[in-house]
Amino acid sequence: MTTTEAYSDLAEALTVIYEKREAANIADWVIENITGKKGWERKMDTRDLAIEELTRFDKYKSELLTNKPVQYVLNEAWFCGMKFYVDENVLVPRPETEELVDIITKDHPAGTPMVIDIGSGSGCIPISIKKKLPGAKVVSCDISEGAVNVARKNARDLKTDVEFRVLDFLNEVNWSALPSADIIVSNPPYIPFDEKELLAKNVVDFEPSVALFVPQDDPLIFYKKILHFAGIHLRNGGKVYLEVHENLAAYVRDLFAVSADTVEIIKDVYGRERMIRAIWKY
Numbered sequence: 108m109t110t111t112e113a114y115s116d117l118a119e120a121l122t123v124i125y126e127k128r129e130a131a132n133i134a135d136w137v138i139e140n141i142t143g144k145k146g147w148e149r150k151m152d153t154r155d156l157a158i159e160e161l162t163r164f165d166k167y168k169s170e171l172l173t174n175k176p177v178q179y180v181l182n183e184a185w186f187c188g189m190k191f192y193v194d195e196n197v198l199v200p201r202p203e204t205e206e207l208v209d210i211i212t213k214d215h216p217a218g219t220p221m222v223i224d225i226g227s228g229s230g231c232i233p234i235s236i237k238k239k240l241p242g243a244k245v246v247s248c249d250i251s252e253g254a255v256n257v258a259r260k261n262a263r264d265l266k267t268d269v270e271f272r273v274l275d276f277l278n279e280v281n282w283s284a285l286p287s288a289d290i291i292v293s294n295p296p297y298i299p300f301d302e303k304e305l306l307a308k309n310v311v312d313f314e315p316s317v318a319l320f321v322p323q324d325d326p327l328i329f330y331k332k333i334l335h336f337a338g339i340h341l342r343n344g345g346k347v348y349l350e351v352h353e354n355l356a357a358y359v360r361d362l363f364a365v366s367a368d369t370v371e372i373i374k375d376v377y378g379r380e381r382m383i384r385a386i387w388k389y
Contacts, residue, residue, distance in 0.1 A: 109155055110138055110154070111149060111152075113156055113164055114146075117133075117138070117164070118131045120168060121133055121171060124174060124309075136181070137164075137168075137171070137180070137181065140167075140181050140183070141163050141164055142156075167180050167181070174307075174308040174309045174312055175312075175313055176313055182194055184200050185200075186231040187205050189265055191229050191265075192260055192264065193229050194257060195313055195315065196251060196257050197315065198318045199314065200228075203379075207348060208239070210348065210382065211236060212240055214346065215290070218240075218242060218243075220242075220243050220244075221286060221287065221288045221290070221342070222237075222240075222243050222290045223245075223292070224245065224292050225248060225329075225336075226248075226276070226294060226295050227249035227258040229257055229258060229261060230262055230271065232292060233247040233258075233269045233271075234262055234269055236292070237267050237268065245269045245270070246270045246271075246272065246286060247270070247271050247272070248273070249271070249272075249274070250273070250276065250277075251273075252273050254318070259271050276336075277328070279332070279335070282336055282340065285336075288341060288342060289342050290345065290348065291341060291346075291348070292349070293348075293349055294350035295329035295330070295333070296321050297330075297350075297352040299323050303320065326352070327358060327362060330349065341387060344386075344388060345387050346384065346386050347363070347384070349383040350381060350382055351380070351382065351383055353381055356372045356380035356381070356383065363385040366387075367386060367387055368388040369386040370385045370386075371383070
């Protein structure tokens with residue numbers, strides 16, 4: 108089987124799960140991972156896959172056909188131009204979260220802010236902030252030891268100085284372990300459990316529930332805690348940046364408007380209300 112044949116075979120097989128264009132993109136990513144060659148390079152490559160490459164191809168194809176996300180199959184995801192290691196301990200980084208990082212770094216083009224990230228996951232947010240704001244000191248926490256281990260690996264691989272802590276943020280007793288901050292950022296769990304059936308199988312069956320879902324009767328639980336935490340730990344003139352469920356953005360805005368001087372809903376590139384910026388002027 109040549110690389111071109113392998114690509115065509117996988118792209119066709121994946122159309123039972125994904126629409127044609129997405130299936131083609133996934134197939135291209137997989138074959139590039141196996142061969143180390145981009146699509147235009149492979150057009151000139153008429154050789155057959157080596158035995159080791161063919162073994163990996165068969166393994167990856169089998170896993171992908173179970174709805175397993177390609178990022179978990181290959182243990183890689185791209186975020187802010189960097190390759191992150193990911194596995195089923197962490198969410199797959201999303202493009203809209205890159206927008207959150209961009210907003211923060213554009214708001215603080217210089218200086219040495221103290222940043223606290225709540226919900227480390229793969230470490231994509233705190234690591235990217237540190238890369239873009241080298242003068243910042245960044246601390247990140249997550250309830251999952253598995254997630255923190257992934258985040259620490261990414262920080263080492265990307266040569267980034269971020270401090271990660273295993274910590275249950277919802278338990279206020281643990282807040283004393285975190286410093287005061289100029290910036291608090293979080294992409295917390297925010298999907299109500301009753302929306303679980305609306306999500307794709309590659310999300311529900313493989314991504315960690317603890318990082319996705321919140322109680323149906325209290326969908327703002329993390330935002331309430333973050334607001335309370337900000338009242339204690341946010342320094343004068345501090346800011347809070349949040350990713351939110353588009354259906355809950357107005358509720359989160361109103362929640363923070365009670366305490367913050369300015370609260371703004373920010374739309375993503377698709378026009379969805381997905382981010383909040385809250386500013387304290389005192």
